[in-house]
Amino acid sequence: MTSFLDRLFRGSVWLCGLVGLALPVWIVGFILAHGARALSWNLLVGRPSGFPLGSEGGILPAILGSLALVVLGLAVALPIGLGAGLYLAEFCTSPNVRAWSRAAVEVLAGVPSVLYGLFGYAFFVVFLRMGISLLAGGLVLGLVMLPFILISAQEAFTAVGAQYREATLSLGVDRAAWILGVLLPKARSRILAGLVLAVGHAMGSAAPVLFTASVFYSKGGLAFGQPVMTLPTHLYFLVSEGISLEHAFATALILVAGLFLFNSAAMLLRYYMREL
């Protein structure tokens, strides 16, 4: 009896494990296989055309729009997140400030991205009259990434051992020399890991940009005050308006493959800069 129950337990746990291994293979394989069939060079470098619009041509404006949004968001979130993480790890002397800021940021890091989108719409688009634009969407994505960057920066700085700190400061140099010369180079690989997560999350999520930055079609020019196309919202429009499943497969593939390539590049970079 006991051995039967034990076998049942082991068997179900193995089954769960196998499902856990098979599920990603199935989903990614499905998208790769169907997407590869629909992929073409023209799709990467062309603009949407055909009737209904988007059923032919390419998705270059969506690729550029997604990149521009994330770069703009990073330009805002990276310095602020790094600075705040540095302050918490290095200068903040009050345990209360540290604990409460950290808790506030962690609670907000888990807030669904659609709420960032709603806030962005109410604040940037309507209240500050930015309109549905690259600027508004980039700022929203910056806000989405900020908690991730802040948390990973603080943890990266804290993880650098106290012995380095003591050894460096005992040389009589100031904090800035320690931060710029030792702390940042030591922590950069971990910061990069957090950054990759934040960027991947921001690049793939459609909800924050759906009502702050994106339109179904733009000619491809990028301007702060103009709306843009993005990869995730383009995929959403293609499917929900029933425009072209073939293009949807290709867009999904480009989105997933892009994120994967970005992750791999960052991993390689991390490998090269893991030590001083």
Added chain:
Amino acid sequence: MPALSLSPRDRLLKILGSFALALSLVALALMVVFLVKETGLLDGTFPGWSIFSLRTPWLPLATPPSFGFGHALVATLIVTGFSLALAVPLGIGIGIFAAELAPPWMGKVLQPALELLAGIPGVVYGFFGYVTFVRWFGDWFNLATGETLMTAGLVLACMILPFIASTSAEALKVVYRDYREAVLGLGVTQGCLFRRVVLKKAFPGLAAAVALGLARALGETLAVLMLAGKTAAMPGGLLSRGQPLTALLATELGETAAGSPKYRTLFSAACLLLLAVAGLNALILLLKRRLLEQLHD
């Protein structure tokens, strides 16, 4: 930290850093304040508490219009309930597998596989569900369309699975490390070790995993938007179409005049979601702290 004297450029760095932290906290606070402000609760334009009632229908075009998002609340409950029912046992099972039973090479493959699953954007999951389950369910259950709450729940389960699995694996690994030898040395089976010892000791961690899964499921937008089938009718069950809360927000916001009663209603729904998810996140922080304390006893 010893009170070393700061050089001028140290002070500059400190001021810049404190400014950055203040800016981050202000930005995040501004988000919460603005979401609440847009409900109209602060300036008396709040459309009334009846919008939360299950008996108020969503009829934005009727005269007078009626804005009740009870149908969305019920749809969200059905979808998240179904996805948790699938993903919690499976996720914890994967956690046990990764923590204890997996051969080392499988454990090593499993983690990046789960990370891959977690890294796929919601809109891609929505699309994937649209070309697989939506097609199949339409045929299997003889429906006009395979877009149902069950379809959305099924795909949602795939999406939250990696989070539940890796959070529970993390907790289980620590507990197994501390108790494996001592308990198995008594001659009991793996099943008994899990049920009698590991389950109890890892409980806060497993609860945190479930809370995390629930928080992700409540907030996921694109997949449920694409799969649940948009309708403002009250859902009757798993196989009916419905419009979960996040799908309601994403569908309606774009065509809503700022400041109108409908706009206020949407932001009230958003605040409810914010409250639920922020509460869950706070719970997760507490549970993780509890797990750490318990292990250090």
